[in-house]
Amino acid sequence: MRPLAEDETKAVFEKLANYIGKNVVHLVDRQDDAHCFRLHKGRVYYVSEASMRLSISVARPNLLSLGTCLGKFSKSGKFKLHITSLDYLAQYAKYKVWVKPNGEMPFLYGNHVLKAHLGRITEDTPEHQGVVVYSMNDVPLGFGVTSKSTVDTRKLDPTAIVVFHQADVGEYLRDEDTLF
CATH class of the missing domain: 2.30.130.10 (PUA domain)
Known part of the structure; x- marks a missing residue:
């Protein structure tokens, strides 16, 4: 599990902005707990930083998922949202x-x-x-x-x-x- 690269972050935010507009800020700047985006096996996860720190103790091959899967990157590098991101899209939909x-x-x-x-x-x-x-x-x-x-x-x-x-x-x- 690693942080998103700059081009990956741009692709994820562009896709999210198409659905929730400027409310993307609410995903990053949360009042309750800090959250971040992580990439694992081509999938982008939205996870709290506390859970992310705990996941470091699990070996990468043994880690299946963590947090909420927002979507995945295709082999061509395009980002596709999954239905698992619906909770956040519905909450902040424009x-x-x-x-x-x-x-x-x-x-x-x-x-x-x-x-x-x-x-x-x-x-x-x-x-x-x-x-x-x-x-x-x-x-x-x-x-x-x-x-x-x-x-x-x-x-x-x-x-x-x-x-x-x-x-x-x-x-x-x-x-x-x-x-x-």
Whole structure:
């Protein structure tokens, strides 16, 4: 487990900023306990410094994970967020989308959010912006990227895609062997 390099840190913060904007500062500057980002086996973990210091006593080959896995780097060096980061994205999300009850299951099966399933959307959401997808009961279901801005969304037909699917909580069941 090692600290992130400068280019890795930049890639992680750019991806997080796409979803939570300037609230990235709240991940680093916490009031309760200092947290940091660590890289282990290509995965980026968000962990408290106290837990990180305790993990030093475990040999690297024996250490499976520590803290919350935010995502991983692909072989080409791109950073991809995992569904395990949803708690932090939902907490600090800048833009949000709520889906109707009839649109929850299709989204949880990995489909995009259609205009017919859209319940509400945050005002002034730009095109190609990262959003957190909620149920109408304010339960975070996953996250994705908008296909159109809020203004353009109002003009779409019911079968048009509003949010491109990135990750959803159904992945805990579908991809349980690869999330580790």
